[in-house]
Amino acid sequence: MSTQTQTVKKTSSAKATTISGAEAVIKCLLAEGVDLMYGYPGGAIMPVYDKLYGYQEQLHHVLTRHEQGAAHAAQGYARVTGKVGVAMATSGPGATNLVTGIADAQIDSTPMVCITGQVASHLLGSDAFQETDIIGISTPVTKWNYQITKASEIPEILAKAFYIARSGRPGPVLIDITKDAQFEEIEFYYKKCTSIRSYRAIPKLDMSSVKAAAELINKAKKPMIVFGQGVILSKAEVIFKTFIEKSGIPSAWTLLGLSALPTDHPLNIGMVGMHGNYAPNKLTNECDVLIAIGMRFDDRVTGDLNTYAKQAKVIHFDIDPAEIDKNVKTDVAVLGDAKETLAEITKLVTKNTHDKWLQKFKDLYAIEYKEVIEKSMFPDNEGLTMTEVLEEINKASNNDAVIVSDVGQNQMFACRYAKFTQSKSSVTSGGLGTMGFALPAAIGAKMGVPNREVVAIMGDGGFQMNIQELGTIFQTEIAVKVVVLNNSFLGMVRQWQELFFDKRYASTIMDNPDFIKIADGYGLETQKVSKRENLAAAVETMMRSKKSYFLEVVIEQEDNVFPMIPTGASVSDIRLS
Amino acid sequence: MEENKQVYTISVYTENNVGILNRLSAIFLKRHINIESMTVSKSEIDNVHRFTFVVKLTETNARKIIGQLEKQIEVIRAFYHTEDEIIYQETALFKISTEHLYDEEIQNKLKFRRAHIVTITEDYFVIETTGVKEDIDKLYNKIKPYGMLLQFVRSGRIAITRPKMAISELLAEFNPA
Numbered sequence: 012m013s014t015q016t017q018t019v020k021k022t023s024s025a026k027a028t029t030i031s032g033a034e035a036v037i038k039c040l041l042a043e044g045v046d047l048m049y050g051y052p053g054g055a056i057m058p059v060y061d062k063l064y065g066y067q068e069q070l071h072h073v074l075t076r077h078e079q080g081a082a083h084a085a086q087g088y089a090r091v092t093g094k095v096g097v098a099m100a101t102s103g104p105g106a107t108n109l110v111t112g113i114a115d116a117q118i119d120s121t122p123m124v125c126i127t128g129q130v131a132s133h134l135l136g137s138d139a140f141q142e143t144d145i146i147g148i149s150t151p152v153t154k155w156n157y158q159i160t161k162a163s164e165i166p167e168i169l170a171k172a173f174y175i176a177r178s179g180r181p182g183p184v185l186i187d188i189t190k191d192a193q194f195e196e197i198e199f200y201y202k203k204c205t206s207i208r209s210y211r212a213i214p215k216l217d218m219s220s221v222k223a224a225a226e227l228i229n230k231a232k233k234p235m236i237v238f239g240q241g242v243i244l245s246k247a248e249v250i251f252k253t254f255i256e257k258s259g260i261p262s263a264w265t266l267l268g269l270s271a272l273p274t275d276h277p278l279n280i281g282m283v284g285m286h287g288n289y290a291p292n293k294l295t296n297e298c299d300v301l302i303a304i305g306m307r308f309d310d311r312v313t314g315d316l317n318t319y320a321k322q323a324k325v326i327h328f329d330i331d332p333a334e335i336d337k338n339v340k341t342d343v344a345v346l347g348d349a350k351e352t353l354a355e356i357t358k359l360v361t362k363n364t365h366d367k368w369l370q371k372f373k374d375l376y377a378i379e380y381k382e383v384i385e386k387s388m389f390p391d392n393e394g395l396t397m398t399e400v401l402e403e404i405n406k407a408s409n410n411d412a413v414i415v416s417d418v419g420q421n422q423m424f425a426c427r428y429a430k431f432t433q434s435k436s437s438v439t440s441g442g443l444g445t446m447g448f449a450l451p452a453a454i455g456a457k458m459g460v461p462n463r464e465v466v467a468i469m470g471d472g473g474f475q476m477n478i479q480e481l482g483t484i485f486q487t488e489i490a491v492k493v494v495v496l497n498n499s500f501l502g503m504v505r506q507w508q509e510l511f512f513d514k515r516y517a518s519t520i521m522d523n524p525d526f527i528k529i530a531d532g533y534g535l536e537t538q539k540v541s542k543r544e545n546l547a548a549a550v551e552t553m554m555r556s557k558k559s560y561f562l563e564v565v566i567e568q569e570d571n572v573f574p575m576i577p578t579g580a581s582v583s584d585i586r587l588s
Numbered sequence: 589m590e591e592n593k594q595v596y597t598i599s600v601y602t603e604n605n606v607g608i609l610n611r612l613s614a615i616f617l618k619r620h621i622n623i624e625s626m627t628v629s630k631s632e633i634d635n636v637h638r639f640t641f642v643v644k645l646t647e648t649n650a651r652k653i654i655g656q657l658e659k660q661i662e663v664i665r666a667f668y669h670t671e672d673e674i675i676y677q678e679t680a681l682f683k684i685s686t687e688h689l690y691d692e693e694i695q696n697k698l699k700f701r702r703a704h705i706v707t708i709t710e711d712y713f714v715i716e717t718t719g720v721k722e723d724i725d726k727l728y729n730k731i732k733p734y735g736m737l738l739q740f741v742r743s744g745r746i747a748i749t750r751p752k753m754a755i756s757e758l759l760a761e762f763n764p765a
Binding site: 146150151154157175209210334336 | 602603605606607610611614617618651652655656658659661662663664
């Protein structure tokens with residue numbers, strides 16, 4: 012084993028000192044470079060919290076107001092820093108409350124380690140107080156999980172946990188530790204994990220596949236790239252940009268690929284998917300070679316698979332072999348880390364431009380601009396649109412804020428209209444679509460990049476799903492900008508009811524409380540805007556504030572997000588209205 | 589075009605850890621695939637366990653399932669094979685009341701099938717047979733109508749592939765150090 016050894020044991024005296032399992036947990040976290048974590052204490056995890064008390068200087072613990080908030084905060088932190096997010100909770104309800112965040116991290120490939128307390132090992136299976144089989148529950152939504160019943164397992168298992176969470180295709184790992192293992196004394200010795208025999212983090216690069224891909228690309232007349240979060244997770248942004256600039260290929264991002272390329276890059280043709288841009292969706296069914304990079308052909312991206320890019324040769328770059336041919340049959344699969352595979356392909360592609368083909372995207376954008384974007388930016392109605400709010404945020408932040416969006420219409424408007432200058436600037440719950448994600452994720456994001464402006468964008472529905480995290484903002488005084496786009500509806504569901512269910516607004520109307528009073532109670536600076544003439548100044552004030560800020564914008568009630576690919580329709584049947 | 593389902597034997601080599609069965613079965617569950625039979629045991633390699641699942645699915649799904657199985661941290665390799673690619677056996681035990689021991693039916697079965705008596709007590713005796721699924725079905729269908737069967741149990745499948753599947757070599761490749 013060629014593992015790098017790192018000894019954290021303090022003493023070298025003849026008499027070996029022992030520490031408790033609980034303290035060993037803290038020392039493992041420190042050895043992994045963790046200096047910030049989120050969590051909520053409770054009976055079965057109390058020994059670890061007790062030891063944490065003595066390490067507050069090195070390991071800052073943020074008390075969220077709900078374990079779900081802890082999980083999402085850890086995700087937000089991980090997404091903007093690329094580091095492993097850490098969340099901790101007690102057994103039973105503490106552990107089950109983490110599950111939504113874990114499932115979210117699993118489907119969006121976010122590196123996260125969750126530590127849960129468990130009842131003492133002699134009580135396992137006895138339906139003890141706050142006992143729940145969190146290993147069983149979390150198995151389908153974790154990259155790996157493990158139950159520790161002996162303190163001696165702690166160093167090795169936590170080392171494995173961090174290695175698994177961050178390597179290859181990242182994901183969440185849950186480690187459940189029985190209370191007796193937290194009390195048990197061990198001699199502590201920490202060795203970082205660098206390999207596991209049954210796990211190959213990154214597939215071996217096969218140069219023949221790279222050559223085959225290059226050949227297809229070099230012959231292509233109408234190539235198109237769709238790139239996802241893989242580019243960000245592999246830290247491949249620079250080589251990706253070099254690759255597209257050399258090959259001259261128009262490139263569209265997926266929801267999670269947002270910000271991997273600056274919005275204003277001349278080859279950036281916008282977003283694919285259900286509410287993505289008109290041109291890249293439409294022209295997916297006209298391109299001759301479709302190059303997918305670090306994305307997984309989610310159904311929200313492809314629409315009807317039987318009519319998706321059937322005319323095109325498909326090249327798929329991915330780190331996860333299980334993604335190849337899962338949804339879309341590929342002609343050439345290039346397995347590996349995007350940073351490495353893109354470096355190789357860039358050497359083999361010929362310098363090229365595709366001006367005529369790129370112009371097609373621009374022409375279709377012009378149609379989308381006229382039919383959708385312009386109307387949304389400069390509406391005739393009195394009611395404000397979400398687009399107007401995003402535009403003001405772009406202006407006030409010089410297109411350089413971290414946008415943490417929730418789920419629903421607010422998310423689609425945010426992801427369509429927010430502009431980005433640097434990578435890791437968009438944090439959103441893509442695969443799972445978890446309402447209530449944005450507020451806690453924004454807290455984590457701001458703590459990850461304290462020098463950047465972090466704006467949480469959410470609707471009145473999602474805001475109230477984790478509204479308690481205003482308490483975390485209150486206690487930590489973290490300067491998050493919280494924007495609630497309030498249309499007094501569960502907007503996206505209402506839009507579907509309008510379009511596909513004869514406007515039968517079943518349980519989508521929201522009678523909301525006074526959000527300003529609530530935010531004020533939590534000590535945030537507040538402002539509510541319902542008139543166009545006040546919007547710009549309000550956003551400007553919010554962005555200039557050095558403190559946490561709550562901005563409620565009253566939005567036109569029945570506005571819709573367009574374009575739209577109805578469920579089951581083809582990408583080329585994308586609707587503008 | 590609907591792709592045809594057929595019987596596949598899926599062999600999964602894994603580390604020997606608590607909870608791995610849950611992780612594997614969850615993958616079948618997620619795609620709503622019923623497991624027809626399953627056998628778990630030590631493999632030819634120390635500390636490596638082998639799961640043998642029998643499932644009915646399309647080849648496309650079989651390939652995807654293999655991908656999902658191999659993605660699990662503790663899975664070393666997974667393979668899928670059609671019926672004609674493997675040699676397999678299943679075992680069954682029949683518990684019958686001792687009063688039927690000398691029945692002609694029983695004696696015939698013992699003579700002509702690959703069945704033998706494992707144990708005899710005052711009250712009952714136990715017949716064991718090993719074969720492919722159809723062999724066991726045949727014996728069961730012969731004995732069942734006489735109403736003499738006290739208990740019946742059959743195992744999952746154990747299988748060996750006709751093509752070479754040098755898992756030890758694959759494992760060595762996985763663990764270069």
